[in-house]
Structure formats: structure tokens, C-alpha cells
Amino acid sequence: MEQYIIKGGKALQGEVSIGGAKNAALGILSAAIMTDETVTVENLPDISDINVMLQAIEEIGAKVDRINEHSVKINGSKINSMSIDYEFIRKIRASYYLLGALLGKYKKAQVALPGGCNIGSRPIDQHIKGFEALGASVKIEHGMIQAEAKELKGTHIYLDIASVGATINIMMAACLADGVTIIENSAKEPHVVDVANFLNSMGASIKGAGTDVIRIKGVKSLTGSEYAIIPDQIEAGTFMFAAAATKGDVLIKNVIPKHLEAITAKLIEIGATVEEYDDAVRVTTSSKLGHTNIKTLPYPGFPTDMQPQMAATLVTSEGTSIVTETMFENRLKYVDELARMGANIKVEGNSAIIVGVSGLTGAIVSAPDLRAGAALVIAGLVAEGFTIVEQVEYIERGYEHFEQKMQGLGATMAKIDIEDDKAVQKFKLKVS
Ligand SMILES: CC(=O)N[C@H]1[C@@H](OP(=O)(O)OP(=O)(O)OC[C@H]2O[C@@H](n3ccc(=O)[nH]c3=O)[C@H](O)[C@@H]2O)O[C@H](CO)[C@@H](O)[C@@H]1O
């Protein structure tokens, strides 16, 4: 087990390059097994969720050839099992995409109920509603979701909630259904569009991804493809907030600025400067940041996956800010950890009420989930003295070489083994 140790108080400076989007990559790797031909996927993030997904598809018979840490070739012609083992699945949320992929291709799938971070109850009723509307029978038994159909038939589906997962899952299954499927109130996130573009590159016929109505004309089969995943909006946003919170000057490269608009708008509102280039953004902050209110919303609103990082930035901004989480009820678990570092922050209902303080002090804190963990790293970079962030395995679900990228920006940060009782001492000696 490992933890991060950070000596805070330094402004981040320099350039950082953003990796491929986790949430697009997970959908794309699942969709890759829907053809018997070989698919090459590039710009894969080197994170633990991706390794789990690759292991899971290999386990059911897909041939997975790692070309390098960011590219893979997948061939799904020898899939020999429709059942995904609990050991793999319980680790990640996006395992549910294998339901849509297998159901579409083989009309049968059995996948354990998904895991991932404990950020709320996360039902999958909309996924099930979609599969049933396509003609599948779905039941949950012994912790497994079982879906089966004689044939899948195109249909009209209205989602009660614009769910990212349900939209992608239904879209995948509908690609190989007979006839046209229309998904209304579909999610519009960039990763939904990226999975649709990938499926289209395999010969699917999907129109309207990125709007709230998606039209899918079923095709008989899908073909091989070569595809590069879009940059990760959330990784980019995290570095943008880290730059602002530490009063730094950082060029964040390999991004799609359009995907960052909600984040950019909030940074400008609190007084940071954001310069946009074709595929980069530069964030600079020279004076004290101000306060704001945010509410998490589906794209193009402010992303729930950026909410904790925004709160960590606001704790040392001037004035009172209110951060409201509308999607997942357990996404404010970082509040007590920030308070340990001297933040004036409390939870009221589904909001965090933040009164800005002049500074934070380093402490031992524990990452309750992926994005909350990233938020604690931002706080550690700002704080005076040493911060230890425990449970980095959550952070590594979604951030590639996080400590190395931060070091590249001048952060005094390292990953150490908790078994090594001299590691903290050694780090402190080295950096003091
Ligand atoms: C792997 C992946 O891409 N994860 C992302 C995906 O999660 P995920 O796909 O799980 O999120 P959804 O968009 O489905 O969830 C949005 C809201 O709808 C609710 N809901 C969802 C499905 C359903 O069948 N019934 C239901 O009630 C959820 O509880 C939540 O309140 O989108 C979330 C919202 O942008 C992000 O935080 C996650 O990082």
C-alpha cells in the first residue's frame, strides 16, 4: 500500500500533458470486443481502472496485445464466456459496459453488479429499462445482472435521467439491434460522444451523440478500427485548479478547451486567468482568489467529478462559497479531511459551506474516493508543511503518474510505501 507525501507552499509552474479520458476509454474498451476484427486503441490512460478492464476482457477470451503503455490491440473473435467474474468487476464502475457490449454482440450477458468509488447509491434501473425496451429479459440474481434476448429490436427509449452509463450501454447494444433505436434525454458528456465516434469508426450508424436525442440504426456486424481516445476533461480540470490554488502558472497541454468551459468559467469568475489555445490552456493566478457558488450538473454544466477539486481551491479563497452536489449523495466526504488541514468548511444538506481561510496546514488525511483524493492533493500542495494523503489507490483509478506530473510542475511530492517506516523521515530530510 502506498501514500503520497507532499511538502506544500510552492506555486506550480511549467507544462503538463493530459492523458486519454478514463470514462471514454472504459466504454471504448468494452465496445472493442463487439467485432471479430482487430481494433487498435490509442491514447489510453495508464491507470488502474484501464488495467482492470483489460484483464476482464482478456478473462472472457479477448486477445489483448499491449503495444505500449498508451496503446493496445484487441481482438474479440474468441470470446468464450458471457460471464464476468466478480473479482474483476467489483473494482470498477464501468464494468457495466460489458453488459451492453456482450448483449449487443451475443444477445447474452452476465455481469456482477458494478463497484467503483462509494460516492452514492448509483442504481442502474435506466440501463435495465433500456435493455428491456430493446427486447432483453433482465434479472438480478446472487449479485449478478443477467440479460438475455432472442433478438434485439430497435425501439424508442426515454431516459428518466440523462445517465452517462445508461446512454452508452443502450447505444452499444442498439448498434447490433434490428432497426432504429432512439434514445431521448440522452447524456451529452464528451465521453458519450467519443464512444459513439468509436462505434461509428467500427461501422455503426449513430447520429446525434452530444445532443439529447441519439438515433442508432442497427447494423449486422461491426468491423476493426484504429482510434485515439479524447483527452481527459477531469484530469485537465484538476491541474487547472491545482495551478490556480497554488497561485501558479501552468500550461495544460493536449486538451480540448471546449470540454473545459464550465471549469474555465468558474476559474475566471474567482479571479484566475485562463488563456485558451487550440489544444492547450494556460492558468495563471497572481492575486488572492475570490468566492463563488457551484452546483453540479450534467454536461455542459459543472461536472460532479470536479466538485471536490473546486472546493479544495475555494477553501483558501476570500469570502463564503457554497458547493452543491446534486448527483451523488456521498460526494462530500472530503470535508472533514479538509477541516483537519484548517479549512473552515461544513456540510449542510447536499452542500459544502466554505468560509475562505488565509492558509492551510499539512496533516495526515485519507482519500475517501478518486476525486476527493485529488482534492486533498491540491490542498496538500497549498498547505504549509507536510501532508500525507492515504488510500492513493483511489486516486490511481483515474490519474496517470499523478505524483510524477506534479513533480514536473515543481511540486515537492512523492509516493511512498506505508510499510517503509523510514520513508517519511527520508522524504523530510531530502526536501528540507
Ligand atoms: C465510468 C463513468 O463514466 N463514470 C462517470 C459516470 O458515472 P455513471 O454512468 O454511473 O453516472 P450517471 O450519469 O449514470 O449518473 C447520474 C445520476 O443518475 C442516477 N442514475 C443513473 C443510472 C440509473 O440507471 N439510475 C439512476 O438513478 C445516478 O445515481 C446519478 O445520480 O457519470 C458520472 C456523472 O457524470 C460521473 O461522475 C462518473 O465519473
Ligand SMILES: C=C(OP(=O)(O)O)C(=O)O
Ligand atoms: C466517479 C468516478 O468514476 P466511476 O464512475 O468510475 O466510479 C470519477 O471518475 O470521478
